[in-house]
Every structure is written in structure tokens, then in C-alpha cells.
Amino acid sequence: MNHTQPPSLCARCETLPTKIEGKGRLYLWFPSGHSLTKVLHYLRKAELDYELKEEGQCLAIQLEEVQTETCVNTLAGILTHNELKNTQALFMTHANAPQLRDCARTTTLARLTHLNQSGWLLDLLAADRVTCQFQPIVSTQDTSVIFAQEALFRGIAPNGSFIPPGQIFSLATEAGILVQLDLIARRTAIRETMRHQIKEHIFINFSPTSIYDPTSCLRSTMQAIDEAGISHEQIVFEVVESNQPQDTEHLKDILNVYREAGFRMALDDFGEGGSNLNLLHQLRPDFIKLDMSLIRNVQADPYKAFVTEKILEIASHLNIQTIAEGIESLEELHWVRQRGATFVQGYLISHPTTFPLITPPQITTSSLEVG
Known part of the structure; x- marks a missing residue:
């Protein structure tokens, strides 16, 4: 048989x-x-x-x-x-x-x-001196309602301080160990989600260039999720480097493997650098995250405002939920709220924290509406 x-x-x-x-x-x-x-x-x-x-x-x-x-x-x-x-x-x-x-x-x-x-990085990874911080993604209309937590990878230095992820991923890319690092980062996000018993959606970053065979490369990630008892519907895999030139067919293969397993997908940094609208119809993500370079002082820049408003309109017509990243001021929050962004994320709501934020502040922009 x-x-x-x-x-x-x-x-x-x-x-x-x-x-x-x-x-x-x-x-x-x-x-x-x-x-x-x-x-x-x-x-x-x-x-x-x-x-x-x-x-x-x-x-x-x-x-x-x-x-x-x-x-x-x-x-x-x-x-x-x-x-x-x-x-x-x-x-x-x-x-x-x-x-x-x-x-x-x-x-x-x-x-x-x-x-x-990169001996220090190999030692750090071998010793599992890694963790995650979490930053909430909240409802634009009611910022006290958490929709999801984004798991943000951190290295831990011998003195206990956090090592910036940019430094770690940059060296890993140059040393040819991005494949191993990206898997460790995904597993760490899953482990910390289970440890903190997070019930909201979890956004987990992954780099498409670190995955060369979707079926075998992603198997251990899904195995870790199942062993942690986390529902597939709770996980949103966020494509980092979505602003970089992509092997679209390869990326579609990766997303298909995830989708068939019941996960949802997000494109990070949309509207920054080389990202373009072609990715929307080619990949058909569930979420797009508008890059903070578009959001920063959007209310005061007519060119930036026009581009951002059109992206929000297109996403709405395609039933793609939108997340405005990098919200740092009431004016920015008011602007994206008025134009229908689904969710917001940024320092105005909360900085990344080791223990996931349970109740974000309810931020109103009533004084700006009067103005």
C-alpha cells in the first residue's frame, strides 16, 4: 500500500x-x-x-x-x-x-x-538570544480596539540590551545566512505569541528572498504554528521587501502555499521605493501597509496626499484592508481616518513593547474636525 x-x-x-x-x-x-x-x-x-x-x-x-x-x-x-x-x-x-x-x-x-x-551573530543565533517586541495595529475609527499585534524581531546582546534588527538582517544578507535567520525570526514570533497567549491576529514578517522552495522551506514554520496551537486564521504573513523588485512568480508560489494552509497575506511598505500597483492584481493581498514615508505629514503635502488617497480608494474598491504605518501625530491620524484607512499603527498609538499592549488609548481628533 x-x-x-x-x-x-x-x-x-x-x-x-x-x-x-x-x-x-x-x-x-x-x-x-x-x-x-x-x-x-x-x-x-x-x-x-x-x-x-x-x-x-x-x-x-x-x-x-x-x-x-x-x-x-x-x-x-x-x-x-x-x-x-x-x-x-x-x-x-x-x-x-x-x-x-x-x-x-x-x-x-x-x-x-x-x-x-559575523561570528557574534552566529553565536547569538546558536544560543537563541533572540526575542520579539510587539506593536499593536488598531482600528482607525476607534484606536482602543486592537485588531492585531505585529511581531518585531530583536536580538539580545550579552548585556541584555536589544540589537537593532536592521543591523542583524543586513549582516545576515551579506554573509548569506538570511535563509536561516528568517526562519529563526518566524519561529521566534510564534514562540513569543504562544508565551504571551496573544488572541488577536499576529503579523509575522518574512523575506521572499529567503525562501527558495516554498513547500519545504515553509513546512517547519507551519509545523511550529500547529505545535503552538495557534489557529491559522490568526496569522497574517507580511511580505517585507515588497518595495523591491520581485520574482513575482516565485512570490505567488509562496503566497499560494500559505493561502492553501489558511493564512492571510499583507504587503509591507506599499507606496515606497519601487513598489507598484501591479503587485495588487498579481498577488491580491488581504492587507497592504502604506509606508510611513507616505503617511509622514501627509496632511501638509498635496502631492503625497493625492497619491495616498488614490491608493486608499483602489484598495477599498478591491476589498483590500489598509494599514497606515508610522502614525505619529493627531493630524496624520485625522487625515487617514477621514479617508477610510482600515487600521493604523505607529508611535502615536504605542511604541513596540516586550509585553503586548492590552488596552491602547482611545484617541479622538474632534478638535481637528472643528478646525
């Missing part, structure tokens, strides 16, 4: 790379002979052992434990940015020559260099 096996968890997503340290061999494949010449000059001067392989196409550098970090950092200094991006690299701690199975661990020298500089 045949049984359909569920897709396995994604090994790449589940495994953090190890730091580049200890004794081993660094294999390099250069884009040009000029790059190789510069590196050979350095190796001879530093009196490091090396061997040219594959008729000079591959350079194998033998490194003792104390030499590894210095060598990688020096290579980053003598090669150009493009050379680093186009040089393939593989670090191996055993003496055997690279085999076919090792190909999956080959990366660019640029990423290997950033990985070498």
Missing part, C-alpha cells in the same frame, strides 16, 4: 553555517588571472603554503589555526568588490580534496568574508 510522504524539512534553512576558524584548506576559484596574481603575491610575501590545482584554475591555501582569520580578512582588502563577489570559495577542515557533495557549501569569497566577520 502506497503512502504519500509529507515533504521533509529544508536542511538548508535548518542548519546554521559554522564560523570560519581552525586549521584547514581554503579553496578559491578566481574570475581572472589578474585576481590570482594579486593573491599569489600576498601568499608568497606572507609565506603561506599553497598549491595550484586544476591546471591553475583552483588555488588551495593551507592554513593553520592562527592564520585563517587573518588570511580571509587580508584577501578582502587586496581584491576589489567585484573580484570578491565573483571568486568562488570553499573552506574545508579536513585534508581531503573537495568532492561533489561539497559543492553545496561553495560560496563567494565576499560572503565567506562577511561570514568570517
